[in-house]
Amino acid sequence: MNNSSNNLTLDKTPEITHINLDKLELNRYRFYPVTHKLEQPALTFIRPLLVHQQDSGELALLDGFTRYESACAMDIDQLPCQILSPETPLTNIIALLTEQHENVLNIPIHKANFVAMMLNLGLSREQLCEHFLTPIGLSPHIKLIRHCLAIHELPEEVQQFCANKKLSFKQCLALTLYPCDLVMEVLDWRNILHLSSSNILELLEHIHDILRSTNSDIKIFRQSPTILHALQANQPPHEKTRLMRTAVENLRFPDLTAVREDLSRIHDQMALPKTVRCQWDQSLEKSSLYLQIDIHSQQQWQGLLDLLNSTRLTQGIKQLLEKL
Amino acid sequence: MKPIRSISIHPQQQHSLSAKRLLEKTDLSLTQGELPRIDTYREGKRHLHLDVKKGQSFHRCSAFGKDYVCCNVHVLDQISNCPYDCSYCFLQSYLTNQTTQVVTDVEAQLNEIKQKTAQQPWRFFRVGTWDLGDSLALDPLTGTTSELIEAFSTLPNAVLELRTKSDCVDQLLNLDHHQRTIVSWSLNPADIIEQEEHRTASLTQRLEAMKKVMDAGYLLALHFDPMLVYPGWEKGYDNLIDDIFRFIDPQRISWISIGSLRFNPEMKKTMSRNFPKSQLTAAEMITGPDGKMRYVKPLRTRMYRHLMERMVPLLGDNPPFVYLCMERADMWDKVLGYHPESANHLDYLMTESLDQRFPNLVHQTPTRSDYCAKDTAREPNG
Numbered sequence: 001m002n003n004s005s006n007n008l009t010l011d012k013t014p015e016i017t018h019i020n021l022d023k024l025e026l027n028r029y030r031f032y033p034v035t036h037k038l039e040q041p042a043l044t045f046i047r048p049l050l051v052h053q054q055d056s057g058e059l060a061l062l063d064g065f066t067r068y069e070s071a072c073a074m075d076i077d078q079l080p081c082q083i084l085s086p087e088t089p090l091t092n093i094i095a096l097l098t099e100q101h102e103n104v105l106n107i108p109i110h111k112a113n114f115v116a117m118m119l120n121l122g123l124s125r126e127q128l129c130e131h132f133l134t135p136i137g138l139s140p141h142i143k144l145i146r147h148c149l150a151i152h153e154l155p156e157e158v159q160q161f162c163a164n165k166k167l168s169f170k171q172c173l174a175l176t177l178y179p180c181d182l183v184m185e186v187l188d189w190r191n192i193l194h195l196s197s198s199n200i201l202e203l204l205e206h207i208h209d210i211l212r213s214t215n216s217d218i219k220i221f222r223q224s225p226t227i228l229h230a231l232q233a234n235q236p237p238h239e240k241t242r243l244m245r246t247a248v249e250n251l252r253f254p255d256l257t258a259v260r261e262d263l264s265r266i267h268d269q270m271a272l273p274k275t276v277r278c279q280w281d282q283s284l285e286k287s288s289l290y291l292q293i294d295i296h297s298q299q300q301w302q303g304l305l306d307l308l309n310s311t312r313l314t315q316g317i318k319q320l321l322e323k324l
Numbered sequence: 325m326k327p328i329r330s331i332s333i334h335p336q337q338q339h340s341l342s343a344k345r346l347l348e349k350t351d352l353s354l355t356q357g358e359l360p361r362i363d364t365y366r367e368g369k370r371h372l373h374l375d376v377k378k379g380q381s382f383h384r385c386s387a388f389g390k391d392y393v394c395c396n397v398h399v400l401d402q403i404s405n406c407p408y409d410c411s412y413c414f415l416q417s418y419l420t421n422q423t424t425q426v427v428t429d430v431e432a433q434l435n436e437i438k439q440k441t442a443q444q445p446w447r448f449f450r451v452g453t454w455d456l457g458d459s460l461a462l463d464p465l466t467g468t469t470s471e472l473i474e475a476f477s478t479l480p481n482a483v484l485e486l487r488t489k490s491d492c493v494d495q496l497l498n499l500d501h502h503q504r505t506i507v508s509w510s511l512n513p514a515d516i517i518e519q520e521e522h523r524t525a526s527l528t529q530r531l532e533a534m535k536k537v538m539d540a541g542y543l544l545a546l547h548f549d550p551m552l553v554y555p556g557w558e559k560g561y562d563n564l565i566d567d568i569f570r571f572i573d574p575q576r577i578s579w580i581s582i583g584s585l586r587f588n589p590e591m592k593k594t595m596s597r598n599f600p601k602s603q604l605t606a607a608e609m610i611t612g613p614d615g616k617m618r619y620v621k622p623l624r625t626r627m628y629r630h631l632m633e634r635m636v637p638l639l640g641d642n643p644p645f646v647y648l649c650m651e652r653a654d655m656w657d658k659v660l661g662y663h664p665e666s667a668n669h670l671d672y673l674m675t676e677s678l679d680q681r682f683p684n685l686v687h688q689t690p691t692r693s694d695y696c697a698k699d700t701a702r703e704p705n706g
Contacts, residue, residue: 141363142363142364143363143364173593174593177593208606209605209606210606212603212606213603213606213608253608253610253620254608255608255620255622255623256608256610256620258622259621259622281613283610283613283620284622285612285613285618285621285652286613286652287652287654
């Protein structure tokens with residue numbers, strides 16, 4: 001915290017008071033969900049909660065959400081709280097939150113929600129750019145605030161996925177481009193398929209493009225024969241995942257798939273021995289064949305020379321190069 | 325110019341011809357100052373800054389790459405950003421400072437061009453001002469093009485290429501250009517212009533503008549780049565070709581380029597964000613070895629062949645030189661039946677075509693040995 005407005009300077013150390021937990025207002029300063037319970041709550045409750053008293057007298061919980069949740073789960077009615085006065089400047093409150101949640105704010109989705117919360121509390125976009133984005137690791141650009149707000153609008157379940165998988169800021173932002181029902185559907189597939197976060201993002205991008213190019217929606221897409229087959233196949237999850245990725249890729253790249261199939265057919269007809277590998281650029285951009293020969297004896301070499309000179313192979317190579 | 329809402333002028337340019345012209349032509353207030361920094365894409369289109377030349381401004385086209393057959397065109401960094409708003413424009417994710425800028429100390433730029441073109445007296449330079457913006461969209465305000473056209477009319481070994489999607493040509497019609505300026509248009513079917521090339525001139529307006537400059541003695545060039553895939557693209561491009569050659573005499577066309585939509589993967593997201601209704605990025609595209617997304621090769625091949633099949637019969641016996649932009653040699657073979665050996669070779673072939681088709685345009689008969697024996701070490705700025 002280099003900027004003076006970010007330094008927490010309190011007139012006096014807040015006194016510690018025991019407060020009934022049902023008196024606390026929980027939403028004002030909450031920007032991430034509590035996802036774990038404390039293992040040794042008795043020790044942790046020694047540290048007081050931090051509470052900001054509002055002009056209205058309301059007590060807004062500022063720090064200690066996990067302790068609060070744990071206490072409620074253990075039927076504890078009261079916890080020690082330090083109460084900040086209503087006069088505490090908002091900039092100080094934000095600086096305090098930034099310091100207290102350093103670890104939480106390492107997760108990009110939480111950064112986006114934190115930015116949205118700061119705007120909600122009344123800070124201007126210019127103030128955010130000038131003082132509060134850099135400390136949480138974001139570039140001080142207005143554009144980034146817009147991106148944060150878009151990410152903040154993602155449904156709770158999607159945000160949870162972003163947090164659990166610690167998706168990068170760019171990945172979170174990419175999710176805002178897709179229709180909500182598409183994202184929810186693909187996230188649901190986690191129960192059936194074996195999907196890493198990169199698999200999910202790949203599927204989302206491809207399916208979104210398919211839906212846009214065919215003016216379709218996810219409900220119709222889900223009923224496509226190859227997609228249904230992948231979801232309902234009597235196979236282990238990793239095999240179903242392979243089927244799904246292949247099905248989606250074939251639908252996304254019909255021209256490419258058709259040429260790749262032609263190339264494979266020609267390659268199969270060449271019936272190359274295992275000692276010869278013939279490969280090509282799968283994107284088809286480079287019009288080249290890569291031939292790799294693996295031999296161990298003079299005899300093998302002579303046999304290969306005969307094969308390489310054969311009409312079958314010459315024709316096959318010619319056809320492959322024409323297709324590429 | 326509707327999108328421009330404010331204008332600033334570098335202090336050293338306040339007495340320039342462009343500044344004087346602006347004062348006459350606009351009621352917008354002009355402020356003096358250094359180049360403002362605008363980070364937002366659309367905000368940048370609303371502010372025009374007249375700037376001084378900074379550093380080297382004349383160099384080979386930035387698309388030059390070793391894996392692709394490039395045409396060796398040179399560019400003059402005179403314009404940055406554009407008042408138009410094409411959904412596929414790469415400037416959306418390319419410019420660091422989005423402020424619309426025009427360099428108005430034309431004399432300094434001309435001095436650099438004169439010096440560098442004199443270093444290679446055997447080469448005939450094609451020089452464009454369109455690398456980072458439309459050559460003519462802002463010209464009714466700034467008038468810098470007129471200065472360039474008159475200066476190029478006296479350069480021995482260069483032509484100026486003004487590439488545009490506008491119809492802003494009236495200011496060019498009475499200039500003494502000596503055919504040393506080629507006015508070129510980026511063209512797409514009328515419905516694509518309407519849906520994707522926002523604020524640009526309609527196809528009819530562009531064709532009428534072409535006719536005007538042709539009648540004023542200028543040579544023309546056509547750029548079917550980027551060709552776009554959309555439902556019914558075949559018919560769209562057929563109609564486009566038919567419309568063009570109803571208006572334009574192919575003998576007045578110096579060259580024709582063909583290329584297709586390409587961009588870096590990050591740009592796809594930018595386009596989706598800036599133009600959510602556009603479906604262009606939903607087409608079948610892959611990321612190639614150069615890191616750029618393109619339509620898959622079988623699709624590009626079909627597009628280029630389709631365009632060529634429609635266009636070639638209309639080009640006449642002495643057709644304009646046709647080339648592909650940012651494509652590999654094998655694509656040239658598939659579409660045009662041959663490929664140049666290098667950028668220098670393509671440069672030579674284009675110059676040879678100009679020399680044969682337009683006597684007195686090229687300063688000396690080009691020889692392949694001159695163009696191809698010189699490697700990149702002799703290029704200005706590498």
